[in-house]
Amino acid sequence: VTTDAHRALRRRVRDVVAASGMTPFALCDAWMRGHDPAFTARLAEAGLVGLSWPAELGGRDATHTDRLVVTEELLRVGAPVAAHWIADRQIGPAIMRLGSDRLQREILPGIASGEVTFCLGMSEPESGSDLAKVRTRAVADGDTFRLTGRKIWTSHAHRASHAYVLARTGGGDDPHEGLTELVVDMSSEGVSVRPIRDLAGEHHFNETVFDDVVVPAHHVIGTVGGGWAQVTEQLAFERGGMERVLSTYPLLARLIDDEGGDATGDPADTAAIGELVARLHTLRAMAFGVASAMAAGEAPVRQAAMLKHLGTTFEGDVVEAARDRFGGSPAPGAAGLEGLLAGGIVSTPGSTLRGGATEVLLSIIGKAELPPAGRSRPADPRGDVRSLADDVLAGRDRQDDPAADDTLWPLVAGLGWPGVGVPESAGGSGGDIADLAEIVTSLAAHGHAAPVAETALVGRALAAAGRTSDPTAPATLAVDEPCRAGPDGRITGRLGGVPWARSAAHLLVRVDGPSGPSLALVATAAEGVTRTPGANLAGEPRDAVVLDGVIAETVGDADAVARVRRELAVLQCAAIVGAAESAVASAREHVRVREQFGRPLAAFQAVAHTVARMAADLQAARTAVADAVAAAGDETDDGHRAVAARVVTARTATAVARQAHQLLGAMGITHEHDLHVSTLRLWSWRDEHGSARSLARELGRAALAAGEPAVWDWITHDTDRLGTTTAWRAS
Numbered sequence: 001v002t003t004d005a006h007r008a009l010r011r012r013v014r015d016v017v018a019a020s021g022m023t024p025f026a027l028c029d030a031w032m033r034g035h036d037p038a039f040t041a042r043l044a045e046a047g048l049v050g051l052s053w054p055a056e057l058g059g060r061d062a063t064h065t066d067r068l069v070v071t072e073e074l075l076r077v078g079a080p081v082a083a084h085w086i087a088d089r090q091i092g093p094a095i096m097r098l099g100s101d102r103l104q105r106e107i108l109p110g111i112a113s114g115e116v117t118f119c120l121g122m123s124e125p126e127s128g129s130d131l132a133k134v135r136t137r138a139v140a141d142g143d144t145f146r147l148t149g150r151k152i153w154t155s156h157a158h159r160a161s162h163a164y165v166l167a168r169t170g171g172g173d174d175p176h177e178g179l180t181e182l183v184v185d186m187s188s189e190g191v192s193v194r195p196i197r198d199l200a201g202e203h204h205f206n207e208t209v210f211d212d213v214v215v216p217a218h219h220v221i222g223t224v225g226g227g228w229a230q231v232t233e234q235l236a237f238e239r240g241g242m243e244r245v246l247s248t249y250p251l252l253a254r255l256i257d258d259e260g261g262d263a264t265g266d267p268a269d270t271a272a273i274g275e276l277v278a279r280l281h282t283l284r285a286m287a288f289g290v291a292s293a294m295a296a297g298e299a300p301v302r303q304a305a306m307l308k309h310l311g312t313t314f315e316g317d318v319v320e321a322a323r324d325r326f327g328g329s330p331a332p333g334a335a336g337l338e339g340l341l342a343g344g345i346v347s348t349p350g351s352t353l354r355g356g357a358t359e360v361l362l363s364i365i366g367k368a369e370l371p372p373a374g375r376s377r378p379a380d381p382r383g384d385v386r387s388l389a390d391d392v393l394a395g396r397d398r399q400d401d402p403a404a405d406d407t408l409w410p411l412v413a414g415l416g417w418p419g420v421g422v423p424e425s426a427g428g429s430g431g432d433i434a435d436l437a438e439i440v441t442s443l444a445a446h447g448h449a450a451p452v453a454e455t456a457l458v459g460r461a462l463a464a465a466g467r468t469s470d471p472t473a474p475a476t477l478a479v480d481e482p483c484r485a486g487p488d489g490r491i492t493g494r495l496g497g498v499p500w501a502r503s504a505a506h507l508l509v510r511v512d513g514p515s516g517p518s519l520a521l522v523a524t525a526a527e528g529v530t531r532t533p534g535a536n537l538a539g540e541p542r543d544a545v546v547l548d549g550v551i552a553e554t555v556g557d558a559d560a561v562a563r564v565r566r567e568l569a570v571l572q573c574a575a576i577v578g579a580a581e582s583a584v585a586s587a588r589e590h591v592r593v594r595e596q597f598g599r600p601l602a603a604f605q606a607v608a609h610t611v612a613r614m615a616a617d618l619q620a621a622r623t624a625v626a627d628a629v630a631a632a633g634d635e636t637d638d639g640h641r642a643v644a645a646r647v648v649t650a651r652t653a654t655a656v657a658r659q660a661h662q663l664l665g666a667m668g669i670t671h672e673h674d675l676h677v678s679t680l681r682l683w684s685w686r687d688e689h690g691s692a693r694s695l696a697r698e699l700g701r702a703a704l705a706a707g708e709p710a711v712w713d714w715i716t717h718d719t720d721r722l723g724t725t726t727a728w729r730a731s
């Protein structure tokens with residue numbers, strides 16, 4: 001959703017960037033490497049720092065999603081935002097949530113004006129990932145604390161006015177107890193900062209020593225001794241933003257624009273760009289979800305961990321794509337793509353460490369996925385329709401051969417499922433494409449197969465043409481490859497892999513004629529129709545259909561063709577999510593009960609991390625589907641979100657199937673075990689109706705032709721216009 005307020009914020013950011021004279025798209029990792037107090041001051045003056053706290057404390061009363069819009073716009077161009085980043089992102093919000101009135105009044109207006117800047121004093125020489133082991137100590141002394149200890153890797157400590165310091169104020173056996181969060185004035189006596197150069201020779205890291213530094217007691221954030229619970233919640237703020245996705249975006253932008261003039265370039269590069277653009281779209285939607293959860297007062301620690309894991313992987317993959325494109329060893333400081341690539345290469349190793357190393361994030365996700373006995377997993381998202389469908393399908397017997405299950409169709413047709421998404425006035429059951437997607441996901445999650453999606457899509461197309469349909473009679477569609485219309489209007493075509501054509505009463509086809517594509521309805525019993533049964537890897541009916549001069553009725557124009565293709569893509573993605581859910585559930589169950597080396601497999605970190613990766617991949621697919629469903633109901637959408645969802649869910653299909661089989665060992669590749677029901681489907685569906693690779697290439701071509709500004713608008717849903725022609729586009 002893009003509101004006018006968001007558009008206005010974007011414009012404000014762009015104005016500041018333009019007025020600052022900075023060179024856009026010139027620096028990777030600018031939120032760490034681009035330290036420019038003058039730029040921060042300009043932003044602050046424009047009211048773009050400290051957005052998320054109240055106006056009386058210097059903020060703007062804005063939401064976390066407003067802040068997301070501002071930050072992503074800055075990250076996009078590689079703006080030098082490092083000076084205020086830590087304060088604006090996490091320390092300000094932490095003080096807002098937990099700080100005393102006095103501390104809020106003392107610090108927050110200064111952050112919002114760009115004068116108070118923070119560095120982050122968490123890590124210590126002996127305490128990296130194991131943050132609870134910090135030894136820096138703060139001892140109460142009247143209405144002050146005396147702080148002594150060493151922090152390391154404190155980025156920009158030599159420039160910050162204040163430090164956030166996690167220190168030990170209590171003892172006890174549990175290292176998580178007795179930790180306290182403090183705000184320290186860096187100009188205090190006893191603070192010293194020693195520079196540490198990074199591998200590129202740049203200076204942002206420091207070792208910061210506190211030697212009996214006096215800290216006023218009201219500089220405690222939250223409660224004395226309660227720091228651990230607070231800091232783990234704050235990590236959602238630290239990990240859940242777009243800086244975990246966009247550190248190398250200027251490089252991707254350059255890749256798109258450098259190639260822009262030549263949309264016929266090397267197909268490998270084009271597909272790689274398309275895949276990156278698709279993933280970026282989903283990552284942005286995930287970040288929007290994290291920001292929305294924060295706006296609702298939650299601390300979405302697990303979702304933020306997933307976003308950071310997937311986002312930093314993406315950042316590294318952007319660099320790899322640029323490496324492939326550049327094809328040589330880049331020189332630092334060079335102009336254009338080369339210099340950006342050099343900067344990207346040296347900055348990406350830090351991405352998967354800072355803010356929590358990937359392995360630590362996977363452990364957080366893994367613990368949630370495989371909770372100890374007596375604790376339950378966080379509930380999966382379930383809409384009402386999905387819950388109802390799950391209730392109907394749970395425990396229902398499944399036939400080995402999907403085509404032989406002759407009780408499923410009467411059941412689902414009796415419940416009206418093939419009419420979901422079709423208005424009641426047109427013979428359907430009402431509801432919308434989102435409801436239909438939930439039913440499709442449920443069927444897939446339970447390993448059932450019936451032409452529900454196909455019948456409903458035909459019903460929707462007919463309803464849009466003002467016609468009624470009978471959803472109790474199976475129907476299907478073949479809209480990937482066009483048929484041809486003869487001068488007499490009769491149509492001819494060879495269609496492969498048509499789902500359930502053997503049992504369909506009607507077939508919806510795409511006809512390409514002199515006036516463009518159109519939709520036509522064929523009665524399968526008509527003269528000239530030949531159907532030959534076939535199957536996909538999962539044994540689902542995928543039949544060959546030959547149309548030889550068949551009489552057909554035109555039921556839709558080019559817009560209708562585009563719409564039905566988009567909706568088919570959305571439902572295919574929804575089905576992939578269902579099958580992936582089932583594969584992940586099989587893996588989770590197996591590793592809890594299967595023992596090796598005297599322990600359940602789940603007790604091995606490598607196994608828990610694999611489960612965590614699967615959960616994150618599944619979450620990406622869910623997000624992609626939710627976004628594509630939303631786009632399907634948006635008249636201004638041009639179909640790229642559906643293509644992006646296809647690309648992302650195909651990646652999930654591949655990754656989840658591979659990892660599930662690895663976890664289940666030999667058992668998983670037997671016919672006795674149910675895993676094959678989901679993985680054979682995942683392997684089939686990821687490439688049906690257009691292979692994942694051809695779709696990535698299509699998206700890549702569209703991105704290259706449109707250029708970075710249009711791609712950005714599309715990613716951020718600002719205009720929903722990528723400005724190019726594809727078969728998915730409505731008009």
Ligand SMILES: Cc1cc2nc3c(=O)[nH]c(=O)nc-3n(C[C@H](O)[C@H](O)[C@H](O)COP(=O)(O)OP(=O)(O)OC[C@H]3O[C@@H](n4cnc5c(N)ncnc54)[C@H](O)[C@@H]3O)c2cc1C
Nearest residue numbers: 120121122123128129153154155350353354355356357359
């Ligand atoms: C660019 C950058 C900026 C930073 N800025 C700051 C800053 O401003 N302030 C600050 O406080 N810190 C900062 N850090 C430090 C950062 O928080 C730490 O690097 C991070 O927490 C990891 O700690 P470590 O480097 O000591 O690695 P270690 O914890 O020693 O880990 C080394 C490797 O072992 C793995 N590992 C560790 N424990 C486990 C485990 N239990 N299971 C499996 N694998 C494990 C890790 O995943 C990693 O791959 C920064 C780091 C970087 C790279």
